[in-house]
Amino acid sequence: MLISEFLHNLTTQALEDLLKGEEIDIYEAPDFIIERPKNPNFGDFATSLPLQISKLLSKNPLDIAKNLVELLPDCEEIEKFSVEKPGFINFSISKNWIKHEIKAIISQEKNYGRPPNPRDSKVQVEFVSVNPTGRLHLGHIRGAVIGSTIANLLENQRFQVEKEYYVNDAGNQMEIFGRSVIERIKEINGTDFNILEDHYRGDDIVEIARELAPKYKNHDLKNTKETIFDEIKNNSKDVCIKNIKEDLKLIKIEHDTWFYESSLIASNYFSNTLDNLGNLDLTYEKDGAIWVKTEELGDERDNVLIKSNDNKPTYFATDIAYHRDKFEVRNFDKVIDLWGADHHGHIKRMELILEKLGIDSKKLKVLLNQIVSLKSSSGISKFSKRAGTSIFLKDLVEEIGSDACRFSFISRSPESQMEIDIDIFKKQSSENPVFYVQYAHARVSSILRSSEHFDIDYSDADTNLLVSADEVNLLKKLIEYPELLNRVTKTLNVHELSSYALELAQVIHKFYEKNRVIDEDLTNIEQTKSRLLIIKASKIILSNLLNIMGMDSPENM
RNA sequence: GCGCCCGUAGCUCAGCUGGAUAGAGCAUCUGGCUUCGAACCAGAGGGUCGGGGGUUCGAGUCCUCCCGGGCGUGCCA
16 A cells, blocks of 8 residues: 555544544545655655644644644554644654565566556557648657656556557548649659649658659549549558658557547448437538537537538547547547647537437546647747648657657646747757666666676665665655656656656765765675665666656666 | 636746645856766755735635736638
8 A cells, every 4th residue: 555545544544533522524524635745854744634624623733733643543654743833744654664665666676566456447548649641740749758658657557558549531631631642743753733722741741752653653643533532542641650650669659559530431330420419319400511519518609510511520520439439339448538739629529429428528538738839039830730840750859869859748747838949959858857867777777787796685685774864865765656656647647757757866866976885895785785775676666667758778878 | 709728047847636945957157086887966046936916824836807828719620
């Protein structure tokens, strides 16, 4: 059990006992948390419960704190409980408990901080899902990195995770994409071509055309027939998806499932869903289009499902069928979607419709990340695929590396607005904090390599010998790891992982600076053993953490 | 106009269901390698937490108004 949970249980029990004496029902008391005080003088954990209930009990919070502490049982996990003004209870954890945890890190290695058994919960994480109309660029990396880290974390925490990419291949943009490629093929093959205003015009389109051009060398593409157009469009799509997969691999992302929007149409699951909405009396026809009555469900207005001009479904319409499929056909217990903030208006109506379809919308968690914009001396500009003004992922990774790239995006909260000055961004990447973390890993690895010459068995080392401030800080930081994973699994705030990684690296570096690990004269073998133990534990936690964040744990740098 | 989000050090950002002295990296300045890795460490300067009001024992965090910015408000996706 996590120590914070343990303390919460303990305190809750004491609170119940206290309230019995006061003849107040426990349910009237507020929820409280066990937190970690910033100031080390206030112990390892703390709660402000006495302050929160002082009004309820009409008593001085300091007195309540004293009463509660008296009701707390002695236990070997806790060294002491103390009361601080104006009414906090502080907990200091015992050396024994620390020792126990450090041994657990060593013995469990990769499994430390994980639940002992797989969870009976199927979770889908859907992320990236960029339209297959070109290469991935800077604007796509944020959701990709956050999504993959969430998936890694949930896998680590023993959920049954499926990583999915939704391929939006049935909409209008595919037609424009197809035509954009054809014009470039014509250009490459030396025939007349015409890039229209609404065509995609990036280098990635030219790249696809170059790959397909030889095949159509002898075709007259001037009056493109429907069949040949569809063929080129589909070929272009395939090349494009191949490129996207390559790009994702560069930042250590591999999806389990590629789900095609077009498959929903082909399998009639889309029309089936449409019928379903009709049967629920949620659709109507107006101006030649089919609408869904989202306004009466609580949305701002009704939405079109089938367009009047071409009788094709809107993005929203197929997305309803897609999400229905996730829950009704594939039975996910939880679905986490990572969307750009430009889709936020979409969330409410999706949830409303899901509820009407008999699906608990709480099973769907949409995580928004704010759109990344480019800042330069000429002002702020949005990425535009169509205009071809993007910075491609592959170029960025080639320049700054995957780990620095991932770290830059993981370490910012998804809600923060990122205005990237690409020159500053690249410059900062050369001194990216990820290297600080990885350097700590390389350093401890190096010490462990050196220790091998001495053939020291430190498995029975005594952590009680670690008493200096740097040693104790490192021990305490290490055993914070399970608390961290537990918390982030709930909040999905993966930037806490990178914050912790930096904090851990920092205490490791500080420890290293003042504490010689290997005593080569072997005069103080017990101390050497205990320090090797903490170094080994540090390496394990760093490596586990870097792995979850999708980054390397280098032995050398 | 309305809805959602954001505004914290010169820059990029943390600040964990409100908590005890607001933090880190970069940049600037000072010091530290004959011993396990100096991609490191020690120290200094730098803040009216966009502004006003409010709730609270306690507000960067919650409420409200204002200022500034992003996104949405399509028979685009």
